Amino acid sequence: MPAIKPVHRTLLRDQAYEAIRDAIVSGDIPPGAVVRDAELAQELGLSRAPVREAFSRLVDEGLLETKPQSYTRVTVLVAAEVRHAAAVVRVLHELVARTAVPLLAREDVEEMREANTRFAAAVRAGDLDAALGEDDALHDVLVRVAGNGAAAATIARYTPLIRRLERRRFGDALSCRSADLHERLIDACGARDVEGAVAVTTEIWRALEELADGP
Secondary structure, X not given: OOXXXXXXXXXXXXXXXXXXXXXXXXXXXXXXXXXXXHHHHHHHOOOHHHHHHHHHHHHHOOOEEEEXXXXXXXXXXXXHHHHHHHXXXXXXXXXXXXXXXXXXXXXXXXHHHHHHHHHHHHHHHOOHHHHHHHHHHHHHXXXXXXOOHHHHHHHHHXXXXXXXXXXXXXXXXXXXXXXXXXXXXXXXXXXXXXXXXXXXXXXXXXXXXXXXXXX
């Protein structure tokens, strides 16, 4: 019998983190809800240790708050915090665009264009999950090509805060990330127009900053 590779604890921690994070962002675990490691561990089929580690990371990222010996609960949406997160993410996407555009291959630009086609179809269907997934796929091309691990990690850290707001402001959020804006970004990338790509990137993410100031 071939040897079976053990499942590393870090992998279980990451699985727990992603599952709980996604439930918070989607609203399946609503703002203000108390979460308990034992209950979530049972639901996820894990021990309590990786769930506790996930809790610690989610507290650090602002999705959970905790009072020792009392509670751990989902944070409420605070407009200023979302605006701050969107501003940080905007600046990093600008940096990523500036770095990546000169390095893009034709296949990279085509990958972005295909993602935008799927994005537009999801918007027409009113499928927010699919639309945000394709939005990620489009922008992740630039993040990948830029090769800046610090920028990628910071973007990944703060994006869930923004996603929570986008889900509550469904229509406005999708208009911020319109297929037309994406098309302008892709055209600039294809033309290796660094300043043009950065300018459209700024327009996209500033709109999300302003979304935080809505009702």
